[in-house]
Amino acid sequence: MSAFLDALARVPPLLAHHVTVSMAALLLGIVIAVPLAFACARRPGLSRVVLGLASLVQTIPALALLALFYPLLLSLSGLVGGGIPALGFLPSLLALTLYALLPILRNGVTGLTGLDPAVLQAADAVGMTKAQKLRLVEAPLVAPVLAAGIRTAAVWTIGAATLSTTVGQPSLGDMIFAGLQTQAWALVLAGCVAAAALALGVDALIGLIERGLATRRKGLWIGGLIALALGCALATQPLWPRGSQQRRAVVIGAKNFSEQYILARLIGDRLTRAGYSVSYRDGLGSAVAFEATAGGRVDVYVDYAGTLWTTAMHRQDSPPRAAMLGALQQWAATRDVAMLGPLGFENAYAFAMKAPVAQRLGVRSLADLGRVAPRLKLGSDLEFLDRPEWTAVRDAYGLRFAGQTPYSPTFMYRALESGRADVISAFSSDGRIAADRLAVLGDPKRAIPGYDAVLLVAKDRAADAAFVEALRPMLNRIPVEVMREANYRVDRDDAAKGSPEAAARWLAERVGL
Amino acid sequence: MDGGAETVDPALDMPMPSPIPAMIAPAMIDLTDVSRRYGSVAAVDRVSLTVARGSFVALVGASGSGKSTLLRMINRLETPDTGRVTIDGEDAGARPAPEWRRRIGYVFQQHGLFPHMTVAANIAIGLRIAGRPVGDRVGELLDLVDLPRELAGRMPDALSGGQRQRVAIARALATEPPILLLDEALGALDPVTRDALAGRLGELHARLGLTTLLVTHDMAEALLTADRILVMDQGRIVADATPAQLVAGQGGAVAQALMAVPRHQAERLAALAR
Numbered sequence: 001m002s003a004f005l006d007a008l009a010r011v012p013p014l015l016a017h018h019v020t021v022s023m024a025a026l027l028l029g030i031v032i033a034v035p036l037a038f039a040c041a042r043r044p045g046l047s048r049v050v051l052g053l054a055s056l057v058q059t060i061p062a063l064a065l066l067a068l069f070y071p072l073l074l075s076l077s078g079l080v081g082g083g084i085p086a087l088g089f090l091p092s093l094l095a096l097t098l099y100a101l102l103p104i105l106r107n108g109v110t111g112l113t114g115l116d117p118a119v120l121q122a123a124d125a126v127g128m129t130k131a132q133k134l135r136l137v138e139a140p141l142v143a144p145v146l147a148a149g150i151r152t153a154a155v156w157t158i159g160a161a162t163l164s165t166t167v168g169q170p171s172l173g174d175m176i177f178a179g180l181q182t183q184a185w186a187l188v189l190a191g192c193v194a195a196a197a198l199a200l201g202v203d204a205l206i207g208l209i210e211r212g213l214a215t216r217r218k219g220l221w222i223g224g225l226i227a228l229a230l231g232c233a234l235a236t237q238p239l240w241p242r243g244s245q246q247r248r249a250v251v252i253g254a255k256n257f258s259e260q261y262i263l264a265r266l267i268g269d270r271l272t273r274a275g276y277s278v279s280y281r282d283g284l285g286s287a288v289a290f291e292a293t294a295g296g297r298v299d300v301y302v303d304y305a306g307t308l309w310t311t312a313m314h315r316q317d318s319p320p321r322a323a324m325l326g327a328l329q330q331w332a333a334t335r336d337v338a339m340l341g342p343l344g345f346e347n348a349y350a351f352a353m354k355a356p357v358a359q360r361l362g363v364r365s366l367a368d369l370g371r372v373a374p375r376l377k378l379g380s381d382l383e384f385l386d387r388p389e390w391t392a393v394r395d396a397y398g399l400r401f402a403g404q405t406p407y408s409p410t411f412m413y414r415a416l417e418s419g420r421a422d423v424i425s426a427f428s429s430d431g432r433i434a435a436d437r438l439a440v441l442g443d444p445k446r447a448i449p450g451y452d453a454v455l456l457v458a459k460d461r462a463a464d465a466a467f468v469e470a471l472r473p474m475l476n477r478i479p480v481e482v483m484r485e486a487n488y489r490v491d492r493d494d495a496a497k498g499s500p501e502a503a504a505r506w507l508a509e510r511v512g513l
Numbered sequence: 514m515d516g517g518a519e520t521v522d523p524a525l526d527m528p529m530p531s532p533i534p535a536m537i538a539p540a541m542i543d544l545t546d547v548s549r550r551y552g553s554v555a556a557v558d559r560v561s562l563t564v565a566r567g568s569f570v571a572l573v574g575a576s577g578s579g580k581s582t583l584l585r586m587i588n589r590l591e592t593p594d595t596g597r598v599t600i601d602g603e604d605a606g607a608r609p610a611p612e613w614r615r616r617i618g619y620v621f622q623q624h625g626l627f628p629h630m631t632v633a634a635n636i637a638i639g640l641r642i643a644g645r646p647v648g649d650r651v652g653e654l655l656d657l658v659d660l661p662r663e664l665a666g667r668m669p670d671a672l673s674g675g676q677r678q679r680v681a682i683a684r685a686l687a688t689e690p691p692i693l694l695l696d697e698a699l700g701a702l703d704p705v706t707r708d709a710l711a712g713r714l715g716e717l718h719a720r721l722g723l724t725t726l727l728v729t730h731d732m733a734e735a736l737l738t739a740d741r742i743l744v745m746d747q748g749r750i751v752a753d754a755t756p757a758q759l760v761a762g763q764g765g766a767v768a769q770a771l772m773a774v775p776r777h778q779a780e781r782l783a784a785l786a787r
Contacts, residue, residue, distance in 0.1 A: 116623075118623035119625050122626070125614060127612065127615035127642060132642050136642070
């Protein structure tokens with residue numbers, strides 16, 4: 001219960017972001033959909049096209065819609081010579097707005113085409129101009145139906161806004177994604193409860209407005225409108241600018257797995273002690289995290305040399321560690337990101353097998369694996385088979401498996417344990433390698449690039465000496481064994497399971513930070 | 514029921530050229546060679562018509578004879594394909610449609626009251642959209658159509674059918690238009706209400722000096738309210754006569770076919786009375 005209360009304490013700032021992005025999308029949706037509905041009601045041809053498109057948008061999963069705006073905005077930004085943010089608020093706003101359109105449009109068109117033709121004829125007959133007819137007859141008569149559509153759109157938008165976490169926009173989804181990844185159910189529950197309460201509250205208030213409009217009670221709908229506006233203003237209170245606070249809070253980024261959460265807390269604790277106020281952006285996608293730092297939306301985070309090397313720099317070679325880190329540092333600088341240095345451990349892709357099986361088959365390295373691969377099944381994480389590292393390893397060792405299946409990380413280990421997979425693409429810093437006594441296969445041809453964990457800082461913060469000094473002691477300080485154990489403290493699912501915060505404190509103590 | 518009786522020409526048996534009133538009084542409404550087609554069907558087929566100021570004209574005919582379409586071309590709810598419509602010598606295209614319609618009261622069968630406005634707001638709408646002061650007009654108009662003034666604050670759905678149609682008439686008359694168009698305006702009412710309202714319309718017509726056109730499929734209603742009756746068939750005017758002429762058996766085959774119903778009813782009622 002106390003874990004749930006602790007989790008609830010994280011709600012207010014995230015709720016503020018959530019309300020901002022979802023209400024902005026709803027407003028934009030209304031501004032676009034209402035005039036469009038009136039235009040559609042007058043032209044059946046246009047109506048078919050517009051409603052068809054809006055329905056089509058609705059069939060795209062919200063998560064995919066959000067993800068699609070990233071490359072779209074990126075290429076658009078490239079076309080106009082930069083300046084359009086491809087991450088964070090803008091893509092979330094656009095995707096959610098598209099989502100909000102359909103219910104408003106559909107209700108508007110249905111309401112308008114369903115108006116009593118006698119009433120419309122009377123409006124013409126008494127000599128109303130088109131504008132008067134719209135203002136005095138059509139708009140007031142269709143308002144309750146439109147309000148019902150807006151109500152539906154509001155609930156959808158608030159729900160879908162939890163997914164904007166994945167493109168770097170803070171929302172209540174931060175708690176849900178982080179909780180899912182570390183199996184911290186209190187966090188998931190708190191995020192869900194907060195999002196549901198917000199949706200129910202907004203639904204009730206718009207319902208009030210709808211009823212006021214339908215029964216023509218001005219006090220009711222204006223009251224509902226004021227209550228809604230006040231509620232939104234109050235919910236965004238944590239985002240209001242404060243005169244007393246000079247410096248902007250430091251934003252610490254984290255991707256969506258335990259090690260990232262732990263390291264983000266470790267960084268956060270150190271910066272807090274150095275006098276900074278910090279906030280966390282959890283659950284960022286791999287590409288999103290770097291772009292957000294380049295754009296100054298995230299101030300500091302930990303990434304892995306090999307990941308940037310292959311996916312961001314698009315390199316296919318695998319140079320020695322020092323050369324790779326040097327090249328990476330230079331490249332990052334061109335993107336306005338300072339690489340402070342490595343943390344001291346690697347989190348590489350590491351092919352792992354159950355030790356007895358490896359022994360029986362005589363497999364000690366990837367070269368040995370190539371011989372027996374056609375008899376074995378590979379289990380991977382969700383993205384590995386699409387990554388360039390896999391292509392490189394496969395081609396270097398001629399790996400041809402009998403079958404290959406992607407799993408979410410937790411289930412990947414279970415698949416190995418149960419024999420559904422014989423080899424998995426584990427992570428070298430994963431605590432479960434030691435806990436499950438897995439055999440990690442060697443890479444004699446160095447097909448897999450180095451995956452040194454490196455500390456990356458946005459350009460502006462890199463110029464802040466106190467900031468850099470607070471982080472510098474972390475460099476080359478964390479051995480892989482310690483990182484593994486810290487990870488296992490969060491990833492295990494027995495009674496000894498701990499939070500990323502606790503694991504970060506344990507880690508700091510263990511390495512003397 | 515005696516609406517229009519005093520206007521019947523005394524020289525019943527005299528065959529006279531028609532339309533007589535148009536030749537005496539100045540023309541209020543003038544249609545020249547007006548046609549309106551829907552696809553291959555001619556709803557109104559090259560009709561020319563002159564309506565004198567102050568006359569009460571009934572347009573009678575079966576469903577689909579084109580009488581409503583003809584009426585709606587006068588206030589431009591329909592646009593003629595060919596031909597010319599003038600009011601008081603002014604061409605219909607001379608000003609924007611909304612402005613044109615504000616000089617013409619229009620009442621139709623489904624009343625078309627604005628459901629989101631009170632009775633008072635409905636009646637005052639014409640004044641409001643023209644930017645004219647409302648003053649005490651709502652009360653006066655409620656008096657005019659025999660409705661109690663307390664009804665002003667009610668919503669239309671709280672009224673009876675007859676009350677709604679009276680409000681619709683009051684709304685049409687609010688801007689003091691010189692012309693009143695009635696499109697089956699009494700068609701949906703019960704006979705008692707209908708009779709009372711038809712009488713009231715006759716009085717209002719005389720008192721306000723209106724030029725009134727009434728579209729109806731009910732020949733008896735036309736005979737008892739109008740001073741001139743036009744019979745339409747397949748988009749053309751096939752008879753143009755006074756009620757007395759029609760009663761006397763004139764006006765041609767189509768008109769007399771329509772006359773058969775009220776005449777037969779009158780005979781049976783007379784037989785019952787014996």
